[in-house]
Amino acid sequence: MGGSFFCVFNGARLFLSLHMVMICFMHKGYTYGVEGKIASHTVSVSSLLPSPSCSPSTSKASSRKSTLEVIHKHGPCSPLVQDHNPLNHTEVLLQDESRVKWIQSQSSNRGDGLKASAMVSLPAKSGFTIGTGNYVVTIGLGMPKKDLTLVFDTGSGLTWTQCEPCIGSCYTQSEPIFNPSQSSSYANISCASTSCSQLGGSGCSGSTCLYSITYGDQSFSMGFFATEKLTITPTEVIDNFEFGCGQDNSGLFGRAAGLVGLSDNSISFVEQTAAKYGKYFSYCLPSTTSYTGHLTFGKDGGAPSSVSFTPLSKVPQSTQFYGISILGITLGGNRLSIPSMAFSSGGAIIDSGTVITRLPPTAYSALRTAFRNAMANYTMAPALSILDTCYDFSKESTIKVPLITFSFAGGVDADLGPKGIFFIASASQVCLAFAPNRADSNLGIYGNTQQKTFEVVYDVAGGKLGFGSNGCS
Known part of the structure; x- marks a missing residue:
């Protein structure tokens, strides 16, 4: 998840213009706002596409x-x-x-x-x-x-x-x-x-x-x-x-x-x-x-120290699913204006087998609007089945993607990487990997695209779910 970033100019206390602050926080392919919060990723289009050959992970x-x-x-x-x-x-x-x-x-x-x-x-x-x-x-x-x-x-x-x-x-x-x-x-x-x-x-x-x-x-x-x-x-x-x-x-x-x-x-x-x-x-x-x-089964070897835990919640009328409490979504450093009732009325689960995250329509509408605004400089592509926000990146070498952060109960924030934001059919059809439910009262599902590269830890006995960054390639 997030870290702290500082700029030091010879140890001196300098009064920086906004322009200088922005330069200070341009680092490692990310764009930062004046408060040091990541606003976007800059990534090469080729890095989003799978390779034809297998590259086994060197996971810890x-x-x-x-x-x-x-x-x-x-x-x-x-x-x-x-x-x-x-x-x-x-x-x-x-x-x-x-x-x-x-x-x-x-x-x-x-x-x-x-x-x-x-x-x-x-x-x-x-x-x-x-x-x-x-x-x-x-x-x-x-x-x-x-x-x-x-x-x-x-x-x-x-x-x-x-x-x-x-x-x-x-x-x-x-x-x-x-x-x-x-x-x-x-x-x-x-x-x-x-x-x-x-x-x-x-x-x-x-x-x-x-x-x-x-x-x-x-x-x-x-x-x-x-x-x-x-x-x-x-x-x-x-x-x-x-x-x-x-x-x-x-x-x-x-x-x-x-x-x-x-x-x-x-x-x-x-x-x-x-x-x-x-x-x-x-x-x-x-x-x-x-x-x-x-x-991995059991605690042998330990989970990464960077794991942050959110409480597992009970799913209404079901005992078999792992419930989570989504509290909000941030895009490009700005918390989206989504009423808390939109998330709480239907509840949500995390699921390894669902590919596309299903959001309450109120939340999805806010996310889609903000995402389209942030990506306004790119050419849109036709919708792909249930995915209605797609882009043609075939003529782009790099793209700037707004950071999307999910906030869960317990103060846990999960910052999605670009591959956790997109469903990629080809370079000419790269789609926002979220879809709306029919109503806010439907069960929400946090899907596997958004879980990519996280160490997702299920402490079922302890009643909590953890997210750790950089769990695998």
């Missing part, structure tokens, strides 16, 4: 004990080879919209999207998408261990993967589908167990517990609820981890083998590993698809 977190590498599933570092095709940005945003509708429906309907049911054959719905974000990690499952690449998601509780035999249908994934009959550590969970009852119903096949998870766009996974050995790193192994062994799965999951659920509920990874990791995890999402980040 790599030395921590329980750390997984985080990779953008469509980038050059991705093990999901078929996902290296150029991104269809419109499709990404449509998937994102589906996810937002699902999250907001869960919040308003008191559901968690998970229910147990009898095993039934459902028609394949290959045209539907789960929209669960862009970032994957690779973990080991079973004995002997089989590596699986899974989407990680702070908005979902159940961890699941596709399993043989596919009784209904299985979508195409990069790695071989997990076969529980080849693992000596696999066991089904009894229908009479407490774990089964926590799924929200009593779906059974004989005495064996079944699960069925359906997302708002009708993507689904269903199969046996089971336990298995989960390998995080060679020295970090979790026995009897409860997961969904999906034998009927449908949706465009991007060739990932399934999902790691990191939400705050009774069956999530966070709750199941509470004794080991203290309900504490952090991640850093890379600045572009060409870099890697990390997902």
Whole structure:
């Protein structure tokens, strides 16, 4: 976050003109106002665009004990080879919209999207998408261990993967589908167990517990609820981890083998590993698809000392999402005039799987107007799906971008870098990465674009969320 900046002229006390003050505060690609507050970034357009080659991060977190590498599933570092095709940005945003509708429906309907049911054959719905974000990690499952690449998601509780035999249908994934009959550590969970009852119903096949998870766009996974050995790193192994062994799965999951659920509920990874990791995890999402980040469990190795914590808040009518309190937005050093009720009426969550931050329309309108005014010297480009403020930077070598700062409860300010401000389709279509909800009363979502390069720390046991700058490339 912010630091202090000083100009000293031979130790003398000088009376500086406004012009001299501005020169004093022109430093390191930033423009500062007379009070020393950053007003804008000056960045090269080429630095905003991803590279075609993979540049693994040299993150400090790599030395921590329980750390997984985080990779953008469509980038050059991705093990999901078929996902290296150029991104269809419109499709990404449509998937994102589906996810937002699902999250907001869960919040308003008191559901968690998970229910147990009898095993039934459902028609394949290959045209539907789960929209669960862009970032994957690779973990080991079973004995002997089989590596699986899974989407990680702070908005979902159940961890699941596709399993043989596919009784209904299985979508195409990069790695071989997990076969529980080849693992000596696999066991089904009894229908009479407490774990089964926590799924929200009593779906059974004989005495064996079944699960069925359906997302708002009708993507689904269903199969046996089971336990298995989960390998995080060679020295970090979790026995009897409860997961969904999906034998009927449908949706465009991007060739990932399934999902790691990191939400705050009774069956999530966070709750199941509470004794080991203290309900504490952090991640850093890379600045572009060409870099890697990390997902770290527990406090081992410590989070960066620069982390500032805001209280986690309760989300109305839901227990699984991580609520945060947004108090205001500053653009170019000026606090936007947004009534506090605009943020408080619907509340907000932070979500690893939502790409574009959703703001109350009152707040979005103020941000868009101020941003367009600050960027008035640049050529606008056509809207991209839900994004209505886009620019053509194809003829620019450098651009000046106003700093956007989010203020959270507890006195925490998060200064967004340029890659946390824009959704970039190409140099000729660079869009402001925010969208409005339908009403101020809708749940707001702080998305993953705005989380890039921050060390985002979830101290679930302590009831707080931290932001640390420069967590990864």
